[in-house]
Amino acid sequence: MSRSCPSNYRDMLAVLTTMHAQGVCHCSDTTLGRELVLIVDRDNSLEFMGYDASPETNFAHAIVPGFDEAMAFAERVKFPEHGLIVMGCGDDQRAPEILPRKDVTDREMLESAVQEACRRCGTAFAETNMHAHRNPTRMAAIKRATTDFVRRFYSRCPECDYLGFNATERVPGLLCAWRGKPTRVVITEILGCRSCGHRSEQSVCDQTTADPGQCDECNPECSVSMERIL
Numbered sequence: 001m002s003r004s005c006p007s008n009y010r011d012m013l014a015v016l017t018t019m020h021a022q023g024v025c026h027c028s029d030t031t032l033g034r035e036l037v038l039i040v041d042r043d044n045s046l047e048f049m050g051y052d053a054s055p056e057t058n059f060a061h062a063i064v065p066g067f068d069e070a071m072a073f074a075e076r077v078k079f080p081e082h083g084l085i086v087m088g089c090g091d092d093q094r095a096p097e098i099l100p101r102k103d104v105t106d107r108e109m110l111e112s113a114v115q116e117a118c119r120r121c122g123t124a125f126a127e128t129n130m131h132a133h134r135n136p137t138r139m140a141a142i143k144r145a146t147t148d149f150v151r152r153f154y155s156r157c158p159e160c161d162y163l164g165f166n167a168t169e170r171v172p173g174l175l176c177a178w179r180g181k182p183t184r185v186v187i188t189e190i191l192g193c194r195s196c197g198h199r200s201e202q203s204v205c206d207q208t209t210a211d212p213g214q215c216d217e218c219n220p221e222c223s224v225s226m227e228r229i230l
Contacts, residue, residue: 033057033138035145046194048164050149052141058082061127063089070114070126071107080106083134086113089125103134157193158200168192168199177209179217185210 037050062073074084083105088098098120101113110126117124132138157165167189174185187205192198212218 031055031057031059033059033141035138035141037142037145037149039149046164048149048153050145050147050152052145052148054141054144056137056141058128058135058137059130061094061125063092063123063125064114064118065123066118067111067114070110070124073126074110077128078137079110081136083129083131084110084126085129086110086117086124086126088117088121089123090121094125094127095121103129105134157196157198159198160193160196162193162195164195165191165193165198168194170204174205174207174210176212176215176218178212179215181215181217183210183215185214 033052033054033056035052038047039049040047058077060073060077062069064070064073070086074080077084083103086099086101086104088095090098099113099117101109104110104113114124114126129135130138132142152166153163155165156163169190169192170186171188171190172184172186173182174187175181176183185205185207187203189202189204191200191202
């Protein structure tokens, strides 16, 4: 039996790239940028998603006492191609209620904002602008997530031919090379059809053991739950 994709998905795809969620997580000294692209068919209780996780992010902030230090930070985060946000600083924390400059895109704007914040607070709080239209690195991540969405969307169920036959669960447990204990490294994916319920299992790991850096016992600071990343 074959089921076709509901016709309203074409309209939903037309606005797909405007529907995304962005987040950043930390694992030891690594910052991981994450993007999720999602459409939901409430009539049929179905959802389709695309995902990207990458260390390629310029997410960062700095407390600076003057323009020279602000400019050094700006250069590290690819300014002016990537925008900045500057605000006041109190007790070494961001103070957005004081001088929020949310769209700093050139050297003159940065100098003016930092000098004013330092005049009022003694230091300025500068951070990367993570709005996609001011952050080409994030735009590239959203593109990858959208590409992943399209791949997942057009993957068909071998039983009913319905769209969206993809991983619904990832099973961790690859053994640590040092301790021989199960780690968070995924070894198997469970593929599932959201229409007929067909499920199949496939191996996704070609390693025999896991790097100790991905072991909770060898590296307890690692806080990324690999089995939750789709």
